Amino acid sequence: MRIRTMMLGAAVALALDAKADEGMWLPSQLPQIAKNLKEAGFRGDPAALADLTRAPLNAVVRIGGGTGSFVSADGLVVTNHHVAFGVIQYNSRPDRDLITNGYVAPDRAAELPANPDYRLRVTVGFDKVTDRVLAAAKGKEGRAYYDAVDAVSKSMVAECEKEEGIRCSVANMFYGRDFYLVKQLELRDIRLVYAPPRAIGNYGDEVDNFVWPRHAGDFTILRAYVGPDGKPADYSKDNKPYHPPSHLSLATDGVAEGDFVMLAGYPGITYRHRTAAEFADQVEWRLPTAVSVLKALQDVIETQGKTDKDAGIRYASQLQTLKNGIKRFSGELEGLRRSDAVTVRREDEAAMLAWLKKRPEGAALQPEIDQVMAVIAKGKDVRERDFLVGLLSSQTQLLRGALSLDRLAVERPKADADREAGYQKRDEELIASQLKQIQRRYDLRVEKALLTSVLSRYQALPDAQRLPELDKVFGRTPAELVKALDRIYADTKLGDEAERTRLFAATSAEIDGSHDALLVAARTLRPALLRIDDERKTREGDLLRLRPAYMQALVAYREAQGKAVYPDANSTLRVSYGKVTPLIARDAVAYAPMTTVAGIVEKNTGMEPFDAPKPLLDAIRKGDFAGYADPATGAMPVDFLSNLDTTGGNSGSPVLNAKGQMVGLNFDSNWEAVSASWMYDPRYKRAIHVDMRYMRWLIDKVYPSPALLRELGVPAK
Amino acid sequence: MRIRTMMLGAAVALALDAKADEGMWLPSQLPQIAKNLKEAGFRGDPAALADLTRAPLNAVVRIGGGTGSFVSADGLVVTNHHVAFGVIQYNSRPDRDLITNGYVAPDRAAELPANPDYRLRVTVGFDKVTDRVLAAAKGKEGRAYYDAVDAVSKSMVAECEKEEGIRCSVANMFYGRDFYLVKQLELRDIRLVYAPPRAIGNYGDEVDNFVWPRHAGDFTILRAYVGPDGKPADYSKDNKPYHPPSHLSLATDGVAEGDFVMLAGYPGITYRHRTAAEFADQVEWRLPTAVSVLKALQDVIETQGKTDKDAGIRYASQLQTLKNGIKRFSGELEGLRRSDAVTVRREDEAAMLAWLKKRPEGAALQPEIDQVMAVIAKGKDVRERDFLVGLLSSQTQLLRGALSLDRLAVERPKADADREAGYQKRDEELIASQLKQIQRRYDLRVEKALLTSVLSRYQALPDAQRLPELDKVFGRTPAELVKALDRIYADTKLGDEAERTRLFAATSAEIDGSHDALLVAARTLRPALLRIDDERKTREGDLLRLRPAYMQALVAYREAQGKAVYPDANSTLRVSYGKVTPLIARDAVAYAPMTTVAGIVEKNTGMEPFDAPKPLLDAIRKGDFAGYADPATGAMPVDFLSNLDTTGGNSGSPVLNAKGQMVGLNFDSNWEAVSASWMYDPRYKRAIHVDMRYMRWLIDKVYPSPALLRELGVPAK
Structure with a gap:
């Protein structure tokens, strides 16, 4: 300075x-x-x-x-x-x-x-429910820990919302250390x-x-x-x-x-309280990668839009969203570099761990902290694959439609409370409207070009990150990719609005039996997507279980320096x-x-x-x-x-x-x-x-x- | 504020x-x-x-x-x-x-x-020569006043430069009120x-x-x-x-x-000491017009450059100069508007004139001040025409070459001291190099498009501003202009470097007798250009004669307010x-x-x-x-x-x-x-x-x- x-x-x-x-x-x-x-x-x-x-x-x-x-x-x-x-x-x-x-x-x-x-919501209750949540999750690990927290939360919310005009949620403070049941009066006029x-x-x-x-x-x-x-x-x-x-x-x-x-x-x-490794991942990999991948997609849309004005109009909104994302990520990257955030956080964490070594509670906390680091490090092994797979639905129209219809076929037979978030009954209206608006937002050549951009990057990943289902659908080489996309998009009727409407109303069995090439592709990809989901929830479950040790060390270290610690923001009231x-x-x-x-x-x-x-x-x-x-x-x-x-x-x-x-x-x-x-x-x-x-x-x-x-x-x- | x-x-x-x-x-x-x-x-x-x-x-x-x-x-x-x-x-x-x-x-x-x-120049003499200059110009008006000041200045400079290693110039302070002979030692190593x-x-x-x-x-x-x-x-x-x-x-x-x-x-x-009318002219007409006309020329070059890469390269330097000009003029306009310069100067001048009315010297100065205003107002009648005619040579390559050769033919027979500035012996090397570099800077379609942009604007001027010679060469309607340009550029050999070199070395009589369409055009335009020159020098001569009255009033008015007045900058040493x-x-x-x-x-x-x-x-x-x-x-x-x-x-x-x-x-x-x-x-x-x-x-x-x-x-x- x-x-x-x-x-x-x-x-x-x-x-x-x-x-x-x-x-x-x-x-x-x-x-x-x-x-x-x-x-x-x-x-x-x-x-x-x-x-x-x-x-x-x-x-x-x-x-x-x-x-x-x-x-x-x-x-x-x-x-x-x-x-x-x-x-x-x-x-x-x-x-x-x-x-x-x-x-x-x-x-x-x-x-x-x-x-x-x-809606307007007045907070009328804010009660600590940590004991109840942790009791439900006790002894579990990974996916089971995640599911237990999820189930007990859903059940408390359902119980709380029995009162008329009341909306409830469970807020997680300090990454799994504390849980609060938030009760809000919801005004509708x-x-x-x-x-x-x-x-x-x-x-x-x-x-x-x-x-x-x-x-x-x-x-x-x-x-x-x-x-x-x-x-x-x-x-x-x-x-x-x-x-x-x-x-x-x-x-x-x-x-x-x-x-x-x-x-x-x-x-x-x-x-703010993420680990030094997560700071480094954000600055050194996640933000630069996001900027570079999204810029490539921006290029695709702009290039196609130049020669095909109609396509340009169809993708104007997606282009704007990409540009906003690129601007925001670039700004965040610029700011974190200007603040030298990685070094600052790394030195801070190192000092905390050194301090912890000399504390009586250190021996008890250290193994769990080590596990936090290990889980986060493991996530790095598949981060690029998971990021690219996420783009397959977020950046496409027709493929996203097929993936939605396929997942809906998986979830609909379950009890509503057990259905995946985003595929419950209350979400179906939104899915239907997304399927409808494809008509105004889709162009065959642009979608293929966007997929080519994302999948070319996927094809360059090392073998350890490959998904056999993805390789089966899209091939392993650029030449195979071209052929696969040509074949799939030639053999699908999802471009037809009436067909999509029909499929949305169809039973799970009908979807599962469809020979439409895009639906077949979605069905082939399904196990891979569910596996990625499961891996993510397993990591999140372990982090929910383990991070409290890290937070306990951090809070104790700060308090030793005379500083209080606030929990990271989570949409609850703060001052x-x-x-x-x-x-x-x-x-x-x-x-x-x-x-x-x-x-x-x-x-x-x-x-x-x-x-x-x-x-x-x-x-x-x-x-x-x-x-x-x-x-x-x-x-x-x-x-x-x-x-x-x-x-x-x-x-x-x-x-x-x-x-x-x-x-x-x-x-x-x-x-x-x-x-x-x-x-x-x-x-x-x-x-x-x-x-x-x-x-x-x-x-x-x-x-x-x-x-x-x-x-x-x-x-x- | x-x-x-x-x-x-x-x-x-x-x-x-x-x-x-x-x-x-x-x-x-x-x-x-x-x-x-x-x-x-x-x-x-x-x-x-x-x-x-x-x-x-x-x-x-x-x-x-x-x-x-x-x-x-x-x-x-x-x-x-x-x-x-x-x-x-x-x-x-x-x-x-x-x-x-x-x-x-x-x-x-x-x-x-x-x-x-x-070169490095050390100022070794700075002597007031007002009396000598004004004595030479005394009793004259307009062009004659201008020529007299020009002649006596040239003669003093020639006399002064007899000393070895000395360069001299005459500096005009307060717009014709004072003249100084500046003597400088010129170091060459x-x-x-x-x-x-x-x-x-x-x-x-x-x-x-x-x-x-x-x-x-x-x-x-x-x-x-x-x-x-x-x-x-x-x-x-x-x-x-x-x-x-x-x-x-x-x-x-x-x-x-x-x-x-x-x-x-x-x-x-x-x-800074220009009249309120000149401030208004600059802000309300000159800068906005320059920006709009130059932007049109920028558009011409950029449009042609898009479809013809070679032409784009040839005009890159001219394009850059246009952009710099547009940026500068826009900045000047923005600044003068932000400072509300027209109003500020108008109110200042009005206050000065009101003050002058009550002063004993007012009656003597007022008639000449009125004449300053009249000469400046008269310049407005032909300002757009003169601006556009100036662009005919500054924004073209081949036409500029023809105009240079034609003017050189007019000036060369004169004694060197009597030749127009820019066409004296010492200027010929520069003209030759300009004629040479046309090879790298000219494209037929771009030059015709630039001329069309400028001359279309000229053709829209009211009759009072028209030049019969220009109308004769380029026609009076857009259709005639197209035909004229096609004909002239089809019938000229000035695009050939060897031909230009030959013409540069030719006698005035040869140039005057040439049937090359561009040289014929230049010869046809010649009386109009000389007339514009003469009108400008006449106005400048009158302003040289009359502005000292305006400056005398301004200086007296400022002094009455307790303020000294510096002369406008003119490349002489200032503090x-x-x-x-x-x-x-x-x-x-x-x-x-x-x-x-x-x-x-x-x-x-x-x-x-x-x-x-x-x-x-x-x-x-x-x-x-x-x-x-x-x-x-x-x-x-x-x-x-x-x-x-x-x-x-x-x-x-x-x-x-x-x-x-x-x-x-x-x-x-x-x-x-x-x-x-x-x-x-x-x-x-x-x-x-x-x-x-x-x-x-x-x-x-x-x-x-x-x-x-x-x-x-x-x-x-």
Whole structure:
């Protein structure tokens, strides 16, 4: 670090002094780190945050794949524009374009019902069930361990969900060390109250995605409704607003650089406590391989698309997904390399193991830790094969259809609870729709070219990784592959939509007896795919059994250094704390942590995605920021940056000040932080938030709703 | 500005507080602004800088199209790597690749002679000749005024250049108000002493061009030699080092943010004192038109290049030039719009004219100012026509050849002094080489397509702008144009190199009698081109006569506001002062004014242009920066940023500290400052300099030359 400190005075001092505010804490851990929280600037009582089923944390809810929070006693919920986008889209019609124009409900009667499958979940129970799970798995290994955990989890969930309006799940903390039964009240009547136009809510769109400085007003306000009896209900005009057990207050002051902030939400998944070998695998093999293989597939589609415009259109969506994946994986790789993550994690783990050797518990833990390493090492032997086999269905249309139909034939005869996830009764609708949309997404030449790209790579694998079933179907040489693909695709009728519909409705026996070349191929591949599945579950079962020893050592080692350990993210409610922090992105490049409306004008080209609506530009020109502007500078804030620890799923998380009042709404991360799912690097990890002053100013001055501001407790100025 | 002040504390305060350190001052003006210089931090005596033919300013020289400065008593000169690139290239051979490897002369005998046309000029005289010029032009108008100034200038230059080894020119200050006879000693034996590898001197190349933060070591050290008699001489091994009248000292301390700096050099051309109408013309017509017309030509070449690879290669260089032009013009337009230059200049001029009305001299000046406006307005009537006609030769190969041969036939019979600039005896070699290289740069279909693009636009002009000669040659409709081009290019032999060589050697009478269709076309166009020339010179003559009234008003108005006025840049020696200044490029985006070697490592991809040599990377890793690192941070500096007023021609200018010691070497501007040739916007105008600590560290630790450091007065650490 020494050689990169010649920087902008204040900003740098702050960035370099910043303690590593890393951590997605379980609320129950907060009393344990109360001292750190207080030192960081929190002015409330950490003990009051310990129970996520009580105020204030029970105001923080899961909604539409992200996070939201109650902000009024009558069930107002604030979340991101992009989290509520489906609701806005569902209510848009050619004559009422809410995407373009936004929406301001003039009164409660005008609040618009969300799409029927939009859900809000309030966590009402969070109970440790470790003993019950481990008792069921005791004495088992591998696949049996995996199945035992799976079965007892399913049974607890079924029992829990007997209560009406309740959804349950089992969350696994510290990789098999602890299990929690999560109980959530699921509300089904959610309505649109206030949405800014797309050109505010998603200002900058893909161009600004992952970018700081940012200038989006990425928020939307909804309201939860329940039946007249106060219970969850489908939409009905007789429903009434839900009264949440608690709600957050909007701050009337704003934040400034260096201020304490905290955030609560439902982060999806992180890998921070994975072993050094898994870090190395990710950086040295998995990410570079994924980038190279996906790039080859991108090339295939682009090349075919050049000469065949129709094929180009059919594969546009798949191409976009490939590009997003390549961008994300490249960014993650770049970030992990910049942070020297492999070395850092390797040295950390080596120090932990050396420390453990001298501890009394070391002798007991070491054998299991050794086994963890062995299981992970064994996975490496087949990693490339498994990755390529996965692409056979994820990157094809017709072959995927055949594989789905074949697996469905295997699963359908079983009891629903025993069927493989993804092939249960509730999944059949999705499979049917995938089979249907093949019509718009398939081209014979492209599919063959994509398969050739993937299978050529497979054919180059060493013998130890070969699957006899795959070799039988596709041959062992490029020449055999060409012939095999020509033959299979010449002899299949799966390209015909009516035929696919017929097969979806057919019995397992009919599928099993089909002579369609693709179905025969799928049937031939079946044992190999089931074997790969079984090997994966065996490894996962062993890791579930063994990793707790590794985690126990890690937690003890950290505690010996005076540090608490949070479990890796798993979509349960977590709390992070940190501060409003600038970003020194590169040598001599510093980003201030606050943006202003001046930046909207600077970026505005008048063309999507930089086409701020006229009312906003007029209001900026008018400069009526009284009551909302930053008191120190007179500037009108838009977004701000913090070092809060977040990941996917934290979209819409409320950002609170030291007094627990809401000052921001989390909506994105910076590009340099794409790798944070593996490593929190305090130099680069930032989260991007809408400044609540900007939201309030928009609701007050630009697209006014005085009633809404009154209900939010922050009346118009 | 109020709405964009929410920024990084210290950096912003500095950037916004910065006085407009605008000004490319004549040395003779420095005593007049001594108070400002002192207040800005200069610790020397401004009066000592007033005479550019005495120390220290006579150490600052013109070299290879840029600026250089003497840095030792034995004639060492430091300038940019890119200013000395021709010298490095000239001395490179397959077995001695100085571009890639750089060069460290082990001793004086090993100093390598530059290409024979490489020149260094020391200014030895700078005398006001206004009276003589104005006396010659007195009572004349328009073309006659122009010719009189031209004739008396040529005669003074001829007289002045009678002295051996002396080159002279007449410089026009304040648009015709003052004239100076500039006398320069021209040294012809320049040798290469020290050059870093290309991957240091031009680290980042086109990608980083106009970019801050920058990480290039853009310097090279040369030595000037003279004959045994001390007079300028061509290279000879008997020559000896030149002893300059003075040389600059290298600072042993570095600079820090906010420090005073000054710079001396030969800026090429600026338009800061042009009228409001000329600003509007530039922003509203000239730049957008140039971008649109050049883009159309780019399209032509790219489209043809796609189907005809050979044609693509022939036009690669012209395409690159078009792209550079489009980029530059777009950047200038963007910058002038961002600075709202048209409005700012219009309001400034209106205020000046209102002020003038109340002044006693107002009545005398106003009529001439009105005439300035009228002449400029009249130029607008034919601006598009003149622009398009100019492209007929600048964007073609064969037609340009024909036009050159035709004009040469007109000029050759005259006395050399009376021949048009560009067609004098000394220009004939260049014309011959242009005629020769047509062979590698011409393609029939591309030339016709380019002409069609330009002439279609011409054909759409209103009748008032039409040229009968042009209509006669190319027709008045698109259909006629196609026929005309087909006919002309079918009936010309100018595509044949031998024929062009023959015609170049032919007499004027032979050219005048030729039946070659392109030469006939050129002859037909000739009166129109001469008429356009004459109209331009008439306008320029009138502006030379009239603008001094406008300038007199402007200077008086500024002086009434307590501000001195510098003349627009014209390749004469100027001095700027300012400070090391960060850049707030956009909302929340701040650039520190210093870069460090850490940034080289960050940018390095191992691929050109980010392929720092291994010895540099090793030295950075080793971290031996003692004596060169920034004392406050321990970081090793590379480049720094200031708000110094510069433009093209300032490349290689020495940057001095408050004590007059050299702390940097100017080499580029930031992208946001491309528009500075018209307007100095203190928010965005920055200049980019090599930090002399980086240069010294490279010479000490990476590619060592202890003898060189001793001669530079800064021995190795």
